[in-house]
Amino acid sequence: xxxxxxxxxxxxxxxxxxxxxxxxxxxxxxxxxxxxxxxxxxxxxxxxxxxxxxxxxxxxxxxxxxxxxxxxxxxxxxxxxxxxxxxxxxxxxxxxxxxxxxxxxxxxxxxxxxxxxxxxxxxxxxxxxxxxxxxxxxxxxxxxxxxxxxxxxxxxxxxxxxxxxxxxxxxxxxxxxxxxxxxxxxxxxxxxxxxxxxxxxxxxxxxxxxxxxxxxxxxxxxxxxxxxxxxxxxxxxxxxxxxxxxxxxxxxxxxxxxxxxxxxxxxxxxxxxxxxxxxxxxxxxxxxxxxxxxxxxxxxx
Numbered sequence: 129x130x131x132x133x134x135x136x137x138x139x140x141x142x143x144x145x146x147x148x149x150x151x152x153x154x155x156x157x158x159x160x161x162x163x164x165x166x167x168x169x170x171x172x173x174x175x176x177x178x179x180x181x182x183x184x185x186x187x188x189x190x191x192x193x194x195x196x197x198x199x200x201x202x203x204x205x206x207x208x209x210x211x212x213x214x215x216x217x218x219x220x221x222x223x224x225x226x227x228x229x230x231x232x233x234x235x236x237x238x239x240x241x242x243x244x245x246x247x248x249x250x251x252x253x254x255x256x257x258x259x260x261x262x263x264x265x266x267x268x269x270x271x272x273x274x275x276x277x278x279x280x281x282x283x284x285x286x287x288x289x290x291x292x293x294x295x296x297x298x299x300x301x302x303x304x305x306x307x308x309x310x311x312x313x314x315x316x317x318x319x320x321x322x323x324x325x326x327x328x329x330x331x332x333x334x335x336x337x338x339x340x341x342x343x344x345x346x347x348x349x350x351x352x353x354x355x356x357x358x359x360x361x362x363x364x365x366x367x368x369x370x371x372x373x374x375x376x377x378x379x380x381x382x383x384x385x386x387x388x389x390x391x392x393x394x395x396x397x398x399x400x401x402x403x404x405x406x407x408x409x410x411x412x413x414x415x416x417x418x419x420x421x422x423x424x425x426x427x428x429x
Contacts, residue, residue: 160199160211169217176224186228186238190245193221197249204259212264218249219271222278229283242283250275254343254355257300257384258372258403269293276355279329289326291345295353298346299384301371305364305410309336315354317342318367318410319417320386322352329356339364346385367410367417370425373402381419383408391418398424 156171158164172192179185196218203211222245229238253272260268273293280290305318315324315334322344324331331354334340339360344352371384380389381400388408400406400422409420 160203160214161208165213182228183232183235183238186225187241189221189225189228190241193218193225193249194245196221197252200256201252204256208259209261210256210259210264210268212261212267215264215267215271219267219274222246222249222271222274226278226283239283243279246275246278246283250279254300258405265297266293269296272296276327276329280327291327291353291355295347296345297348298350299371299374299386300343300345301352301369301384301386302341302343303352303367303369304341304360305339305367307334307336307338307340309334318369319412320352320367320369320410322354324354324357328354331357333357333359335359350385352386366420367412368407369410370407371405373400373404373406375402376400381406381408381422388417388419394419394422396422400424 156168158168162168176185176188176192179188196214199214200210200218203209203214225238225242229235229242232238250272253268253275257268270293273291273296277290303317303320303322305320308316308319310316315322317340322342324334324342328334334357339362341358341360342354343356344354346352369383369386369388371386373381373383374385375382378390380387382388383406388410391411391413393411405425406422407425408422411418411420
């Protein structure tokens, strides 16, 4: 009873570390599918508990988050689906680091790291959406939404608008083409309608007549929402859509929830199968948009 709370915590952590030290040592290199993975995460949490400088603690949490990203990358390279437990652990560490940053708004170095890491992790997770199992897409959407919102509010946790996880439930695709602003106030890129608003990173760059590349998410109601928009530095003469194949029929192909019909001139440049990422050239006709050429996108490591 005479020990101070900090000392009590240290004694408890030390006792747990000694008791489970052998297991945690063995778990240091455990992968997400290992029975020792939970012990590995517990060992990391114990390390964080012993750090009393908040800025240092936040950086260690971000290191651990980045390790989760590396574990996910390794899993993908081995041809296995994205592990839900690694996603959850990444989200946990990102949120704890963000909470510390919220209490230290003047810490520009920490803010810069939080924002840079959020951008890199979001880009990577969006690229591997096809490898996320259906049962794990809820966790995936939550992690991506949190990373996106961190960038929107500059790490301050006070964004006026935010991306909701359900707005990612229908898939991710990239659309490249000329931007058009209709009389109805809605944007179209290469003829495909996309919602652009305050949740779109660099959405202010959108200009009618300019060539743009939009990374879009499809919500549960089928609407496409631009997560980011980038003006192309070279002329854009062809509209493109890229994403994961969800369905192939004689009538057309569905890519990340977007159905694109075939025409007599549609040209698959390689055998196609569900789950592969492809890039589709769009042809605009009086009857609407049709698939032109369809090519596979090489998997990234």
